[in-house]
Amino acid sequence: SGPSVHRQQTPLSFPRPVTGKGSNRLALEFQKNARAVAKFFGLPLPLAPEEIHVFSAGEEKLLEKFLRKAGFTPSLLSETRRNVRAGSSYFIPYPGAVYLAGDEPAAIAEEASHFVRHACGGTPPARTRPDLFYQLLLNETAGYLGSKLLCPERKTLSEGEILAEFRSPSFGRAPFEKSAIETAARHLLAEADPEEAEALPRLYRSSLARVVGAAHLLGYSLAERLHAAILRKRYPTACARELFTEDWSAPGAGLARYITLKAQLAGIIRPSKSALHAS
Numbered sequence: 001s002g003p004s005v006h007r008q009q010t011p012l013s014f015p016r017p018v019t020g021k022g023s024n025r026l027a028l029e030f031q032k033n034a035r036a037v038a039k040f041f042g043l044p045l046p047l048a049p050e051e052i053h054v055f056s057a058g059e060e061k062l063l064e065k066f067l068r069k070a071g072f073t074p075s076l077l078s079e080t081r082r083n084v085r086a087g088s089s090y091f092i093p094y095p096g097a098v099y100l101a102g103d104e105p106a107a108i109a110e111e112a113s114h115f116v117r118h119a120c121g122g123t124p125p126a127r128t129r130p131d132l133f134y135q136l137l138l139n140e141t142a143g144y145l146g147s148k149l150l151c152p153e154r155k156t157l158s159e160g161e162i163l164a165e166f167r168s169p170s171f172g173r174a175p176f177e178k179s180a181i182e183t184a185a186r187h188l189l190a191e192a193d194p195e196e197a198e199a200l201p202r203l204y205r206s207s208l209a210r211v212v213g214a215a216h217l218l219g220y221s222l223a224e225r226l227h228a229a230i231l232r233k234r235y236p237t238a239c240a241r242e243l244f245t246e247d248w249s250a251p252g253a254g255l256a257r258y259i260t261l262k263a264q265l266a267g268i269i270r271p272s273k274s275a276l277h278a279s
Contacts, residue, residue, distance in 0.1 A: 026100050026108065027054035033112035037146040038120075041241040047119040049112070053097040060084050063099055070095035091115055093123040106151040113146025114139065117244050124249030129204040133211055134254025140219025141226065141261075142243040148227045156220040157181075159188055180213025187214060191262075222261065229268045239264075 034049040055063040060081075067080060083090055084099065089107045091098045091114040098111050117123075117139060126132035148154050157165065166185030169178060186203055190196040204211070229235035248254045 026056050026103060029103075029105075029108050030054055030098060030100065030112050030115075033109045033146075033150055034115050036150060037109075037113050037116045040146075040149055041116075041237065041244060043116065043120050043241065043244055045116070045119050047096075049115060051096060052115060053095075055097060055099045057101055060099075063097065066097060067092070067095070091118070093118045106147050106154045109147035109150040110143045113143045116146060117142040120244045121246055122249075124247065126254075127251065129211075130200075131248075131251060131254055133204055133215060134258050135248050136212060136215035137219045137222075138243065138248060138254055138257060140216050141223045144220045144223035145226055145240065145243065148223060152227075156224055157217060158224065159218075159221050162217055162221065163188060176209060176213060179207075179210050180217055183210045183214035184217040187218060222258075222265070225265045225268050226261070229265055232268070234268055235264065 030052070031049040034045070037043075038045050053066060055066070063084075064077060064080060067077060072080070080092075080099075084101075087101045089099060089101045089111050091111045098115065100108055100111065123139075124135070126135050144154075144156070162181055162184050165173075165181045169181075173181075183203060183206055186196070186199055190198075190200050190203075203214075206214075226235060226240060230237055230240055246253075246257065248257065
């Protein structure tokens with residue numbers, strides 16, 4: 001899924017919808033996937049997926065009307081339009097809606113996983129840019145992990161491939177992809193070299209598009225390794241379950257969780273084939 005209102009961690013609270021809207025088939029698929037992810041991790045859902053409004057391609061005006069009625073500010077509505085134009089699917093926790101840009105199974109599964117994370121762990125407001133970055137990253141880890149379990153053929157760039165792309169960019173990548181790769185790569189370099197860590201404050205202050213893009217790449221690659229570790233029985237499913245229930249609202253909580261998860265997964269690498277080499 002692409003950059004989204006959900007990933008801005010908006011602290012606003014709006015009335016919860018009562019029933020779904022949009023393509024009935026996509027709504028049913030979203031609901032089925034949400035229940036499948038919750039069942040895999042043994043998570044009771046305090047919020048039923050049927051309570052989420054589902055909007056699909058062609059219903060953009062209905063989505064905007066719904067969000068405006070719920071109290072969305074002009075800036076949030078502008079962000080919604082930008083995502084729609086980009087063809088991105090995304091989950092909006094408040095007021096409880098999901099926009100599905102198409103019928104790609106992995107995209108629907110990812111947004112359903114974001115719903116499970118929100119229903120079980122909440123979507124706390126981030127008070128600082130570093131907190132925002134790591135909350136976004138962990139949300140993407142949870143979202144991709146759930147979708148990978150339902151769509152195991154899904155691929156993404158590994159950390160090594162992110163660095164390789166940064167050092168030798170591929171032709172044909174859009175500017176926003178290049179900026180996301182650069183930002184994610186600089187974060188990885190900072191993790192490995194204390195001298196590079198001086199660049200982190202500047203990274204956190206990057207444009208929202210860069211921050212969101214980098215959070216996607218790092219979260220996705222981390223989820224690939226986590227998925228491989230679960231399949232190899234080298235990481236307990238009960239521990240992965242915590243990604244959907246933890247509270248990351250305390251200052252520094254997201255960063256601490258990221259560091260812990262990276263340490264736990266050290267040495268566990270995902271299958272070598274990725275989107276970079278896929279036909």
